[in-house]
Amino acid sequence: MKTKKTPFFIRLKQAVINFDEYKYFLEEKTSVAIKYILKLVLLFTLIITTALTYKVINVTNSLILNFQNNCPEFSFKNNILTVEGDNKRFVKGDESGYFGIIIDSEKDNLKDIEEIGDYQTVIAVLKDKIIVKNVDGVESNVTYEQLAQNNNLNDINKETILQLTSGNNMMKVYTVFSAIAFLYLYVLYLIQIILDIFLLSLVGYILSRIINIKLKYKSIFNISVYGLSFSVILYMLYILINTFTGFTIKYFEIAYNAIAYIYVITAMMMIKSDLIKQQIEVGKIVEEQKKIEEENGIEKDKPKEEPEKEKKDEKNNKEKENKGQAKGTPEGNEA
Numbered sequence: 105m106k107t108k109k110t111p112f113f114i115r116l117k118q119a120v121i122n123f124d125e126y127k128y129f130l131e132e133k134t135s136v137a138i139k140y141i142l143k144l145v146l147l148f149t150l151i152i153t154t155a156l157t158y159k160v161i162n163v164t165n166s167l168i169l170n171f172q173n174n175c176p177e178f179s180f181k182n183n184i185l186t187v188e189g190d191n192k193r194f195v196k197g198d199e200s201g202y203f204g205i206i207i208d209s210e211k212d213n214l215k216d217i218e219e220i221g222d223y224q225t226v227i228a229v230l231k232d233k234i235i236v237k238n239v240d241g242v243e244s245n246v247t248y249e250q251l252a253q254n255n256n257l258n259d260i261n262k263e264t265i266l267q268l269t270s271g272n273n274m275m276k277v278y279t280v281f282s283a284i285a286f287l288y289l290y291v292l293y294l295i296q297i298i299l300d301i302f303l304l305s306l307v308g309y310i311l312s313r314i315i316n317i318k319l320k321y322k323s324i325f326n327i328s329v330y331g332l333s334f335s336v337i338l339y340m341l342y343i344l345i346n347t348f349t350g351f352t353i354k355y356f357e358i359a360y361n362a363i364a365y366i367y368v369i370t371a372m373m374m375i376k377s378d379l380i381k382q383q384i385e386v387g388k389i390v391e392e393q394k395k396i397e398e399e400n401g402i403e404k405d406k407p408k409e410e411p412e413k414e415k416k417d418e419k420n421n422k423e424k425e426n427k428g429q430a431k432g433t434p435e436g437n438e439a
């Protein structure tokens with residue numbers, strides 16, 4: 105097991121391009137893998153929030169400039185929007201169709217506005233109310249009468265809005281937007297990715313039993329965390345491209361999951377291959393030890409045989425000497 109601490113970006117690189125490192129990842133503490141995924145989602149959210157804020161700033165500046173040059177003069181009288189000149193309306197949105205702003209003093213609901221379907225999110229300043237429609241199609245509104253209870257609408261016109269949307273006022277708005285967007289997206293993406301990890305680890309656990317690798321769930325959870333890294337990077341790139349170009353991939357979610365499963369399966373098969381190699385090496389070592397023990401056993405037995413042979417020879421010699429002495433005794437007595 106690796107005891108040294110590996111920097112986050114090196115660990116991310118290893119998770120994406122080096123499958124040999126997965127045999128070390130599975131031995132780590134679960135807390136290390138959790139810290140890694142928290143940092144990865146943090147980086148992911150930071151990049152997405154920065155890109156989103158950048159786009160909002162560009163779109164807002166474009167809308168403000170267009171509003172300044174093309175929007176007619178307007179004011180509020182008796183809680184009713186009044187637009188001066190022949191053109192009683194102003195419609196402008198970003199090129200991707202994500203956000204649009206509509207000012208129309210003759211309409212009092214969104215159904216009567218043809219351009220409403222061109223934008224996912226709309227702020228509409230209408231005859232007697234302001235309506236906001238979000239990306240899910242949910243509408244919320246507030247009437248000028250309600251606003252007039254706490255604010256003097258007679259002081260609001262084109263010039264005051266231009267003053268409110270310039271300088272430090274917008275910087276505060278962008279800062280608040282970034283903070284809220286970051287917190288919201290971090291929680292959202294973290295929940296989504298953790299659910300993906302649990303599903304991936306469950307499938308990995310079942311697969312480990314099928315291919316006969318006895319791994320603890322903790323180890324498979326670690327592998328799933330790192331195996332999802334490349335999918336998360338692709339997901340981030342996809343969101344960035346979609347944010348700036350509106351380009352979409354119909355089956356991206358399927359590809360996202362498929363790549364993660366491929367990483368986990370590949371890592372587990374390589375781990376199994378390493379285990380088989382280790383077993384083969386252990387078997388060879390055991391065979392060598394047996395041979396050495398057998399050779400040592402033969403050498404130990406040889407010294408034992410030689411003394412026994414010498415004892416037998418000595419015994420035979422003594423018996424011969426005793427027989428010789430026995431034959432010589434009668435002849436001596438006759439003499």
